[in-house]
Structure formats: C-alpha cells, structure tokens
Amino acid sequence: MLWSDIVSFITQVLSRHRFRTIVLWVAIAIGVVAVNLLTALGEGAKSFVLEEFNVLGRNTLIILPGKKETTGGMPPLTGESPRPLTLEDAQFVSRLSGVKSVAPIVVGNLEASYAGKIREALTIGSSRDFFIIRQLSVAQGNILPELDLDKGEAVCVIGNQLQKELFGQQSSLGQRIRIGDTRFRVIGVLKKGGTSFGFDMDDVIIVPVANAQSLFNVDGLFRLFAEVRVYQQLDTVKRAIVDLLTERHEGEEDVTVISQDAMLSSVQEILDILTIAVAGIAAISMLVAGILIMNMMMITVSQRVKEIGLLKAMGATSSTVRTLFLCEAGLIAIVSSLSGLLLSHVITSIANLYFTDLQFYPPWWAQVGSIVLAVVFALLFSWLPAQRASTLSPVEALQGKQQKETT
Amino acid sequence: MIELKHLEKKFHIGDQVVHALDDVSLRIEQGEYIAVMGPSGSGKSTLMNILGLLDRANSGDYLLDGINASALGEAERTRLRSDKIGFVFQSYHLVPRLTARENVELPMMLSGIPVKQRKKAVDDVLDKLNLMDRAHHSPNQLSGGQRQRVAIGRAIVMKPSILLADEPTGNLDSKSGEEVTKLLESLNDEGITLMIVTHDPTLGARARRQLNMLDGRIV
Numbered sequence: 001m002l003w004s005d006i007v008s009f010i011t012q013v014l015s016r017h018r019f020r021t022i023v024l025w026v027a028i029a030i031g032v033v034a035v036n037l038l039t040a041l042g043e044g045a046k047s048f049v050l051e052e053f054n055v056l057g058r059n060t061l062i063i064l065p066g067k068k069e070t071t072g073g074m075p076p077l078t079g080e081s082p083r084p085l086t087l088e089d090a091q092f093v094s095r096l097s098g099v100k101s102v103a104p105i106v107v108g109n110l111e112a113s114y115a116g117k118i119r120e121a122l123t124i125g126s127s128r129d130f131f132i133i134r135q136l137s138v139a140q141g142n143i144l145p146e147l148d149l150d151k152g153e154a155v156c157v158i159g160n161q162l163q164k165e166l167f168g169q170q171s172s173l174g175q176r177i178r179i180g181d182t183r184f185r186v187i188g189v190l191k192k193g194g195t196s197f198g199f200d201m202d203d204v205i206i207v208p209v210a211n212a213q214s215l216f217n218v219d220g221l222f223r224l225f226a227e228v229r230v231y232q233q234l235d236t237v238k239r240a241i242v243d244l245l246t247e248r249h250e251g252e253e254d255v256t257v258i259s260q261d262a263m264l265s266s267v268q269e270i271l272d273i274l275t276i277a278v279a280g281i282a283a284i285s286m287l288v289a290g291i292l293i294m295n296m297m298m299i300t301v302s303q304r305v306k307e308i309g310l311l312k313a314m315g316a317t318s319s320t321v322r323t324l325f326l327c328e329a330g331l332i333a334i335v336s337s338l339s340g341l342l343l344s345h346v347i348t349s350i351a352n353l354y355f356t357d358l359q360f361y362p363p364w365w366a367q368v369g370s371i372v373l374a375v376v377f378a379l380l381f382s383w384l385p386a387q388r389a390s391t392l393s394p395v396e397a398l399q400g401k402q403q404k405e406t407t
Numbered sequence: 408m409i410e411l412k413h414l415e416k417k418f419h420i421g422d423q424v425v426h427a428l429d430d431v432s433l434r435i436e437q438g439e440y441i442a443v444m445g446p447s448g449s450g451k452s453t454l455m456n457i458l459g460l461l462d463r464a465n466s467g468d469y470l471l472d473g474i475n476a477s478a479l480g481e482a483e484r485t486r487l488r489s490d491k492i493g494f495v496f497q498s499y500h501l502v503p504r505l506t507a508r509e510n511v512e513l514p515m516m517l518s519g520i521p522v523k524q525r526k527k528a529v530d531d532v533l534d535k536l537n538l539m540d541r542a543h544h545s546p547n548q549l550s551g552g553q554r555q556r557v558a559i560g561r562a563i564v565m566k567p568s569i570l571l572a573d574e575p576t577g578n579l580d581s582k583s584g585e586e587v588t589k590l591l592e593s594l595n596d597e598g599i600t601l602m603i604v605t606h607d608p609t610l611g612a613r614a615r616r617q618l619n620m621l622d623g624r625i626v
Contacts, residue, residue: 003518044458212455310500314514314561315489317482393459398500 032340042275084220125212141188290377309397333378442614493562552583
C-alpha cells in the first residue's frame with residue numbers, strides 16, 4: 001500500500017468516527033498540555049529563583065574571611081583565628097589585572113534617627129562599586145561618591161521604606177540623620193527594590209566603608225565582592241586572589257573565594273530535579289491517554305471486523321492491516337500532541353501577560369519529549385489491538401466473527 | 408485453470424468432527440461457468456473459501472494456474488489472491504465510508520498500484536458497469552442492484568482469472584438479480600472463470616456445469 005493511500009484511508013476513518021477521534025484527541029492533548037504547563041511552571045519558578053540569586057552577576061566573586069571547608073573530617077584541634085580581611089587586602093585585590101572593581105562590605109544593625117524618630121536599620125558600609133555590582137539604583141539623589149576605600153565621608157544612601165518611615169512625605173535629600181553617634185547627610189534614596197538575596201534593600205542604610213568601620217569599630221570586612229573583567233578569566237582571577245591573599249596573610253590560605261556559578265549550580269540542581277519530578281507526574285496523564293487509546297482501538301477492531309475481513313480478502317496482508325491500525329493511532333497522536341503543544345503555548349502566553357514577575361515557558365525538552373512520548377505511547381498501546389486485527393481470519397471476519405486465524 | 412486433488416477439511420464443533428470437505432478432487436478449465444449447489448452445511452462455502460485462498464485445507468493439493476497454493480505462505484497467498492481471484496458476496500461488503508468509486512479502487516490501493524494507473528482501470532470498470540453517474544455516491548445512497556454492481560466492479564478491477572460469487576443475487580429482487588446475473592455472465596463470456604454458489608435452482612441451471620454437494624462430497 002502506498003503511504004499516501006494509507007494516510008488518506010486513515011483520514012477517512014478518523015473523520016468518519018468523529019466522536020472517537022475527538023475523545024482520543026482531547027485525551028492526548030490534555031496529556032501534552034499537562035506536561036508542558038507543569039514544566040513551564042517549574043522552569044518559570046526556577047528562573048525566578050535563579051534571578052533572585054543572580055543579582056550579583058556571574059562575573060562576581062565573593063571573598064569571605066576564613067577557610068570554609070565542606071569536606072568534613074576532624075575539626076582542627078587548635079582554635080581557629082582567621083586573620084581578618086582588611087581594606088588594604090581589598091585595595092590589593094582591586095589592583096589585580098583581571099579585576100574590574102571591588103566592593104568591600106561591612107554590615108551591622110544600627111539605630112538611625114531623624115527628628116525624634118528612631119529606626120533600627122541594617123547598615124552596609126561599602127563603596128560606589130557596590131551599587132554597580134549589586135545593580136542598585138537610586139530613585140532620588142545620587143549613589144555614594146567615588147572615594148578612596150580608606151577615606152570616609154559622612155554621607156549615606158537610604159532605602160525606600162526607611163525614607164518613608166523617617167521622613168514621611170518630606171524630602172530627605174540633604175537632610176542629616178544620626179546613625180549610631182555620627183551624623184550623615186542623605187544623598188540618595190534607593191529605588192523600591194524589594195528583597196533580594198536575603199537583604200531587604202528597602203530598609204537599609206549604605207555608607208562609605210571607612211565610616212562603617214569606625215561606626216562598628218572593626219578592622220575586618222564582612223566580605224568582599226570582586227568583579228572580574230571577563231567571565232572566561234573567572235577561575236584565573238579566583239586563583240590569583242587566593243594566591244595574593246595567602247601571600248599577604250603570611251602564607252596561610254585563610255580566605256574562601258566563591259563564584260556565583262558555584263552557588264547557583266546547587267540551587268539549579270534542586271530546581272531541575274523538581275521540574276523533572278513534576279514532568280514525570282504529568283507524564284502519567286499520558287499513560288492514561290495511552291490506555292484510553294488501547295481501549296478505543298480494541299473497540300474499533302471489534303466494530304470493524306467485517307471490514308478487516310474484506311480488506312484481507314481484497315489483498316491486504318496481515319502486515320498491511322497492522323500498519324493501518326498503528327498508523328491510525330500514530331496519526332491521531334501526532335495531530336493531537338501538536339495541537340496540545342500549540343494550546344500550551346497559547347496558555348503560557350496568556351499567563352505571561354498576567355504574571356509579569358514569573359515567566360512561563362515550556363522547556364524544549366518537555367516540548368519534544370511530550371510529543372515523542374504521546375506518539376510512542378499511542379503506538380505501544382495500539383500494538384495489541386493492531387496485532388489482533390492483523391491475525392483475524394478473513395473467512396470468519398467476513399461473517400463478523402472475531403476469531404484468530406487458524407493456520 | 409484450477410485443479411483440486413483429494414482435498415480434506417475438518418472442523419471440530421464441540422467434540423464432534425465435521426467433514427466439510429471429504430476427498431474432493433476437481434478440475435476447472437479457464438473460462439468455465441460453474442454453479443455450486445447443495446443444502447446448507449454441504450461444504451459449498453468451505454470449497455469456495457479454499458478456492459478463494461481465504462482458507463486452507465487440512466490435506467490435499469490446490470493448483471491454481473499451475474501454482475501449488477497449498478505450499479505457499481500467507482503473504483504469497485494474499486498476493487496470489489489479489490492477482491487472480493475476485494469475490495462477490497451476498498451482502499456486498501462495501502466499505503460504507505467510501506464512495507462507489509473508492510470501493511472499486513480499494514483492491515488496487517491495497518496492492519500499492521500507482522494512482523494514475525488506478526484511475527484508468529477504475530474508469531474503465533465504472534464505464535463498463537454503467538456506474539459512472541454513481542461514482543461519487545456512498546453505498547447507502549445506492550440501490551441493492553447498484554451496490555452489487557459496485558461490488559462486482561471491485562471484484563474485477565484487478566482483472567482476475569476467477570470470479571467467485573457467493574449467492575450474488577440472494578439479497579436482490581428478481582429484476583436486479585437478473586441484471587446482476589447477466590452482468591456476471593457477460594464477464595464470463597469475456598473469458599473469466601465464473602463460479603457461483605447458490606441455493607436458487609433457476610440460477611444454478613443457467614450455468615454450463617453444475618456441481619452438487621452433499622456432506623462434503625461432490626455428487
């Protein structure tokens with residue numbers, strides 16, 4: 001039988017048995033839509049979470065004082081006293097060739113007051129580059145000025161929420177607020193940014209790092225962000241920083257340098273597993289559709305026993321009959337799964353219009369996988385009915401009996 | 408030419424063994440017109456099914472145009488059947504979702520004959536059977552006589568050498584029955600071997616050769 005004839009023959013069958021065709025179509029399409037929507041949801045959630053973690057940019061290295069080991073083993077017998085990471089260290093790091101900028105961080109909670117109103121706020125001491133690395137921008141005024149790291153200036157940038165609580169409707173720019181026991185001039189108000197990476201950026205005060213050190217009376221840094229010039233040099237620069245700081249710390253490697261990617265990859269792994277698990281659950285709906293196909297094809301074979309007998313009498317071989325039934329299931333699976341895919345794209349596009357925070361898009365592997373799975377299930381589950389049809393004896397089938405050929 | 412040598416066919420019904428064919432030997436020349444008659448259960452349908460390669464005998468040989476059909480595999484028998492044998496059934500067995508034309512075309516389609524070649528052969532057959540104006544009707548829009556003519560068209564479109572007709576007029580009124588019989592006879596005049604299985608003695612009497620069957624034997 002010619003392929004074109006097989007297709008037209010099947011199309012006639014499918015259009016003739018409209019109800020059955022629609023039921024199968026809906027069942028398969030639902031399975032495909034389920035797989036695509038659930039994975040889109042998983043992927044959407046993943047990219048949302050990753051974006052939250054991604055504020056630093058992948059060119060950023062985070063340098064922590066102290067050697068953090070995750071390999072286990074016995075804790076050291078002598079007490080650990082890591083040397084602090086100092087501003088001088090930061091300056092040396094900033095002079096490394098691959099490093100574009102550094103942002104030293106000192107943090108602590110301090111009371112900020114203005115006109116009798118007192119708020120406790122997270123105070124971050126850093127540099128102008130901190131704003132660039134963290135992609136923070138101001139709604140009013142300016143970010144911190146360009147200063148030498150060890151030079152202070154009594155200016156601060158405050159978070160959106162804090163500005164409202166201390167100043168109400170009043171403008172805060174140029175006003176002096178008391179932080180700890182020092183007075184700082186407000187030079188900028190951050191854009192409403194929400195929380196990111198654990199810090200509520202609406203409720204912070206950012207001051208030059210030197211001022212923060214004197215406010216908290218510390219020498220060491222909480223951590224140091226370093227941005228490399230090109231991503232490809234990330235590992236080289238990482239090594240260079242470790243070497244430099246080891247040398248500066250009298251030969252002892254007592255800092256930890258982590259990259260964004262290292263942090264992200266573990267989070268990503270967890271989220272990937274979640275997405276796959278969800279996809280697996282959705283795939284069960286495909287299995288159900290597959291069993292429905294089997295039942296429907298069984299009924300079809302019983303209903304069309306006479307026709308099968310006739311086809312065989314007219315010169316259709318067993319394999320032709322089997323091909324016809326398999327292709328029937330295959331064709332309907334292809335058409336339904338493609339329309340299911342189309343439907344999932346329509347649904348995700350509509351969802352994306354309404355939820356701008358989360359972007360849903362079914363990943364390519366789910367799109368391809370759901371179609372392949374639908375077709376494979378359809379063929380697998382129609383194999384038995386098709387086999388039954390192909391082994392019918394023409395003599396008995398013509399009489400409407402459903403016995404197997406006895407040869 | 409058909410040659411049957413000592414054909415045996417047994418059926419088991421419960422614990423009883425029924426001899427549907429009991430040592431049947433037969434020789435049919437090309438172009439013969441034969442009527443097979445006999446009461447129900449005499450084995451005429453079984454003989455027909457075996458001649459039509461739809462069924463196999465338990466023992467004995469069946470030579471069709473010199474080919475030993477008993478020795479062939481299922482796929483080869485199918486090919487031989489579609490090349491050499493046309494079937495006409497009492498209840499037409501047309502595919503209801505296909506038009507008259509598509510029903511006639513069906514055997515050629517199943518044999519994988521190219522569309523162009525098919526079109527010509529189908530046109531010829533429809534023309535010959537005066538069915539051109541009914542070509543695009545579906546079977547349920549046709550009268551019984553027309554349906555049987557479509558079925559005959561389907562049987563001869565592959566230009567078989569044998570036409571096996573099982574009670575071809577059984578479901579028809581006498582006028583349509585007469586038309587169908589005449590059509591079959593005219594095809595026989597053109598050289599096709601015609602074998603009709605019937606209960607109807609007047610139809611049987613028209614054949615040039617009669618085979619009467621009883622209890623699986625030709626008497």
